[in-house]
Amino acid sequence: MEEFKLALFLTLTGSAIGTSTALFVAFWRTRYTVKSQDLSKRIELLCDSISKLEELSCQFWNGDEKVSQHYILGYKEKISLSVEYLENEYTRFPKGAVNVALKEFFVACTGGDFESQVRKVNPQAQRSVLITGETLQVELLKIRNSLY
Structure with a gap:
């Protein structure tokens, strides 16, 4: 027993x-x-926002009067806040990893004579916006693939 x-x-x-x-x-x-x-999902949404800012900036640099400077600046801030959230929320997200690409993208979107009242069509700025925007998205996708 x-x-x-x-x-x-x-x-x-x-x-x-x-x-x-x-x-x-x-x-x-x-x-x-x-x-x-x-x-x-957050990186996917961030990439969508980057694509939207690319589109707005290209329209702006093409002389489209309907695109507001303030709307573009607001989108820049939205993207900055999203990147900052990722850096703070995900401890393994490399802090500052996308900062160079982000800065180059923002300069392409709002650099040059962005603030000027007399806007000229600028194909070079459009090209730069598309290239730096895609570079930024690629950096984000690399981070996503390396983390999980």
Whole structure:
């Protein structure tokens, strides 16, 4: 009878440890998956915003009077806030990793005679906006792939 109690105790203890371990692993795996999906979605949304700013800036540098300077400046701030959020929220997100590409993109969007009242069509600025915008998006995608 003693052997039966010992075997039952060992079986129940082993089952409890196994179940606890499985639950613990499932919890952390789910948490990791959710976090990586969240990062992926935020980078996707950020890339969409970058594409939108590319479009607005190219229209602006093409002489489109409908595009507001303030709207472009607002989009720049929106993108800056999103990058700052990623740097603060995701501890493994390399701080400052996209800053050079981001700065070059912003200069392309609002550099030169952006603030001038007399706006000239500037194909070179349009080209620069598209190239630096894509470079920034590629940097973000590299980070996403390296983290998860």
